[in-house]
Amino acid sequence: MKKKIIKSIILLTISFILGIFFIGLNKSSTYNTKDLIGSKISKIQLIQLSENKIITEKELKNNDFTLINFWASWCGPCRDEHPYLLKLSNETKLKLLGVNFKDNKKNAKQFLDNLGNPYDYITTDNSGKQSINFGVYGIPESILIDKDLIIIKKIIGPINKKDFESIKKTIE
Amino acid sequence: MKLKIIIIFFLLQLNTINAKVLVADPNIIFKNLRCLICQGQSVADSNSEFAQTLKLVVKDKIREGKSEKEIYEFLIDKYGEWIVYKPPFNKVNSLLWILPYFALLIGGLIIMALVKKRSNR
Amino acid sequence: MLSNIGNSILFLSVLLCFSIIYYSFQNLKTNKDSITKIIFQLCVLQSTFIIISFLTLIAGFLISDFSLIAVYQNSHTLKPALYKIAGTWGNHEGSLLLWVLILTLFSFFFLILNKNHSKNYRIYTLIFQNILILGFLFFLLFNSNPFSVISPEPKEGLGLNPILQDPALAIHPPLLYIGFVGSSIYFSAAIASMLSNYSGKLFAKSIKNWVLVSWSFQTIGILTGSIWAYYELGWGGFWFWDPVENASLLPWFVMTALFHSLIVLEKRNLLYFWVIILCILTFILSVTGTFLIRSGILNSVHTFANDPSRGIFILIFLSLMIFTSVFVLFKKLKINSYNVNFYSKETFVLINNWFMIFYLITVMLGTVYPIFTEVLNDSKVSVGPPFYNTVIIPVVIFFLFFMSIGPKVRWIKDNLKNLNVILGILFFSILINFLIFYLFKSYSLISNFIIISSFFLIFSSLIDFVEHFKNHSIKNYSRIISHMSFGLLVLFIGLNHNFSLEKDLNLKLGEKITFEGYSLKFEKLYLKEFKNYKAIIGEFEVNNLKDNFNLSLYPQIRIYENPNTLTYEASIKTGILKDYYLTMSNIDRSDYYNVKFQKKPFMIWIWISVILISLGGFLRLFKNEKKNY
Numbered sequence: 001m002k003k004k005i006i007k008s009i010i011l012l013t014i015s016f017i018l019g020i021f022f023i024g025l026n027k028s029s030t031y032n033t034k035d036l037i038g039s040k041i042s043k044i045q046l047i048q049l050s051e052n053k054i055i056t057e058k059e060l061k062n063n064d065f066t067l068i069n070f071w072a073s074w075c076g077p078c079r080d081e082h083p084y085l086l087k088l089s090n091e092t093k094l095k096l097l098g099v100n101f102k103d104n105k106k107n108a109k110q111f112l113d114n115l116g117n118p119y120d121y122i123t124t125d126n127s128g129k130q131s132i133n134f135g136v137y138g139i140p141e142s143i144l145i146d147k148d149l150i151i152i153k154k155i156i157g158p159i160n161k162k163d164f165e166s167i168k169k170t171i172e
Numbered sequence: 173m174k175l176k177i178i179i180i181f182f183l184l185q186l187n188t189i190n191a192k193v194l195v196a197d198p199n200i201i202f203k204n205l206r207c208l209i210c211q212g213q214s215v216a217d218s219n220s221e222f223a224q225t226l227k228l229v230v231k232d233k234i235r236e237g238k239s240e241k242e243i244y245e246f247l248i249d250k251y252g253e254w255i256v257y258k259p260p261f262n263k264v265n266s267l268l269w270i271l272p273y274f275a276l277l278i279g280g281l282i283i284m285a286l287v288k289k290r291s292n293r
Numbered sequence: 294m295l296s297n298i299g300n301s302i303l304f305l306s307v308l309l310c311f312s313i314i315y316y317s318f319q320n321l322k323t324n325k326d327s328i329t330k331i332i333f334q335l336c337v338l339q340s341t342f343i344i345i346s347f348l349t350l351i352a353g354f355l356i357s358d359f360s361l362i363a364v365y366q367n368s369h370t371l372k373p374a375l376y377k378i379a380g381t382w383g384n385h386e387g388s389l390l391l392w393v394l395i396l397t398l399f400s401f402f403f404l405i406l407n408k409n410h411s412k413n414y415r416i417y418t419l420i421f422q423n424i425l426i427l428g429f430l431f432f433l434l435f436n437s438n439p440f441s442v443i444s445p446e447p448k449e450g451l452g453l454n455p456i457l458q459d460p461a462l463a464i465h466p467p468l469l470y471i472g473f474v475g476s477s478i479y480f481s482a483a484i485a486s487m488l489s490n491y492s493g494k495l496f497a498k499s500i501k502n503w504v505l506v507s508w509s510f511q512t513i514g515i516l517t518g519s520i521w522a523y524y525e526l527g528w529g530g531f532w533f534w535d536p537v538e539n540a541s542l543l544p545w546f547v548m549t550a551l552f553h554s555l556i557v558l559e560k561r562n563l564l565y566f567w568v569i570i571l572c573i574l575t576f577i578l579s580v581t582g583t584f585l586i587r588s589g590i591l592n593s594v595h596t597f598a599n600d601p602s603r604g605i606f607i608l609i610f611l612s613l614m615i616f617t618s619v620f621v622l623f624k625k626l627k628i629n630s631y632n633v634n635f636y637s638k639e640t641f642v643l644i645n646n647w648f649m650i651f652y653l654i655t656v657m658l659g660t661v662y663p664i665f666t667e668v669l670n671d672s673k674v675s676v677g678p679p680f681y682n683t684v685i686i687p688v689v690i691f692f693l694f695f696m697s698i699g700p701k702v703r704w705i706k707d708n709l710k711n712l713n714v715i716l717g718i719l720f721f722s723i724l725i726n727f728l729i730f731y732l733f734k735s736y737s738l739i740s741n742f743i744i745i746s747s748f749f750l751i752f753s754s755l756i757d758f759v760e761h762f763k764n765h766s767i768k769n770y771s772r773i774i775s776h777m778s779f780g781l782l783v784l785f786i787g788l789n790h791n792f793s794l795e796k797d798l799n800l801k802l803g804e805k806i807t808f809e810g811y812s813l814k815f816e817k818l819y820l821k822e823f824k825n826y827k828a829i830i831g832e833f834e835v836n837n838l839k840d841n842f843n844l845s846l847y848p849q850i851r852i853y854e855n856p857n858t859l860t861y862e863a864s865i866k867t868g869i870l871k872d873y874y875l876t877m878s879n880i881d882r883s884d885y886y887n888v889k890f891q892k893k894p895f896m897i898w899i900w901i902s903v904i905l906i907s908l909g910g911f912l913r914l915f916k917n918e919k920k921n922y
Contacts (some may be wrong), residue, residue, distance in 0.1 A: 006223065007623055010619070012613055013614075017661075018608065018615070020665055020668050021584070021608055021664065022608060022666060024664040025590055025601050025605065025608070026601065027590075027667050028288065031673050032221070033209065033252055035672065035673070039249070069857060091718050102221075102882070128228070129226070129228055129229050131225065132229045134248040134250070135250070137208040200795070203678065206677065208618050212592055213528075214528075214677070214678075214796075217528035219861070219878035219880075220886050221881065224880065224887065252672075253672065253673070254673045254675050255673070255675070255678050257675050257676070257678055257680065258683065259662075259674045259675070264674075266661070267658075267662075268676065268680070271654065272654055282647075
């Protein structure tokens, strides 16, 4: 009897492990930070591009929703998502905060002059250090937060049509 | 006599060890962080944009007087547990940390049992 | 053309497998003591066919026949011939053909070299080995065919990833495969042994050389992988606890446990079922490792082009293997009472197994844990070097002590008379550690213990060696060499870890920087064209300020066109005491270059230690052979 129990336990363990492997096969093995949806953004200190004003979380608490968008003039995919950002800037409930990432002022200004400026606030992150506070690891990356500074959406890579529509849905 | 000398040696050594390792070493921290863009590489080994930025931030944090552990906690908060190569001990990871020692213990007990059987006869 | 040849030969091989299995069962039914000639003939034919199909694929790579997908995807006309050949096993499909080749050759040699053993045992081994061959042939033909064609035929191949074009990596897969694919033969033999009741000492005798061969090759195979990582990846490390590396280590642990236990089985006729379990486990872990790597279930530095359908095939195959062997084992398993005395060699062999299983469980758990959290908890974790170091290193200290004392202990029963010698060696080891600690550089407590215990092992082995030499008995020199070299390996890794210097710098052309007794100057930067790549070469002058030692290093950034990749080539100056290691990479949108300077002591000695460890295995093999004839 005792032997039978041990044998069944061994068989069950093996089946369990193999089962996990089987399910694991269909999961993606690459990581992204989408797991962080639901966590809160804190300790924000962003310097505005044009004037020497600092933007902190206080400012963002007044908005219903804020989309924080990391971009740079040297980043190709940022051009692809720009039209969607322009469209989003028409939304009343949504404010756009652009963070200019590791860029120089002149190029950044030119980029916006040529393509249009969708941002309500434009800030700069010369060294890239601020991006770490937001959990950003490659640009473009966009974070949608609500009034309570909780992350409700993370878009890694350029915003596409699907993302655009889902943002619109979320803020309504 | 010999044993005494050995013990004295060790006590001496313990002293030298306590004096060290107060400031966190950035190189060690870099090695324990996983680069998110390159997936299989540590931040120390990577030369991606992200790794370079992260190195700056870690150095800043050390300058601010943050300990190694605090830096890991900060980064886990921002990027998730994936970023550290040493999973923190918590409910999900407890088996990972306990099972090896548990196996070691069981193995030891089995050997003891085998050996004891003989001595009893 | 080549594709047709290859495919038809593989198809014929499948038929041969079936006929070998059929005739083997026929042979089992008869009462004759010998194996019928037809089986030998079929086996010769089978080996020949598989060798021909492998040569066909090599030919495909050599003449750059791009009508074969495998060649098209992994080769290029401009590639040197060595890497064209190495390209054969540098990809998934070709490496599987190498699997089948090794399975077949081991099957053949096991059959003809074990003439003195019982017929039924040999036949059963042959049957199971052929079932394995059949399984992999099916995998090859239906999922990963190296002879698949592409049409229209492309004019040029896509080329082999340049970081894979390295001499160490060219020989790495064959060596490693002889190791862990070779373990298939004692998997088959273990099941055959249970089914034919051919157990105990005779079984141990029949497989011990096979275990030794696979272990020695596995060791060398792991080494070549490490050397490649050190020279080619440009990170300065040689072991990253990456899933791919772990997969090669898992069977190694079991093999090591196995051949220690085999000694007990051979000399004292104990631990039969434990040996069986280890035999089965070795190959199961080899296949599990292959599953983990090839299926893409894990995230690794060494990306094999992966495809979940492969994963499913290997997983099904793996499950069949496991359940079959567990079923047979449960049927035959008898728990015997063991006679083991506390202070005897048997106990120490058990202790060796105890530690090996601990390492195995730790590395296995660390490797697959992310899969479990992902599936069960939907969260992703990374298990890397700091985990393994924290868990394993403290245990290694005890392991080294047991490893030093174990071999000195006699069989059955011994007393503790050589305690004084042991204390003497311990004292001496502590003293040396102490000298290093105070004269050169202080290090952590755990490093102290590591260095003491490794010295302890080295000195114990040395004394052992001298005693053997005095008695003119060279009985155990192979064991002494392996044990001592293992001590050396741990020692040099310990010293390397504690005394390496690493500097991560951002430099501009012409800039000079001074740090910790060295100065580094970025002298020149120039572009050079090579046959199949362009290189941006930096010239750096390293100056050791203490002994005014000068050295120029030339790290490169290489731009390859086929395939279009950028690689960073480290410039390494290898020395007897230390290596200097310099890598350079460009920082986007800036004049600065990221330069990593490393001083790595005793690198070459780490390689030498591993070579010596496996040399011990080969010497033992040689000795066993001499004894038999």
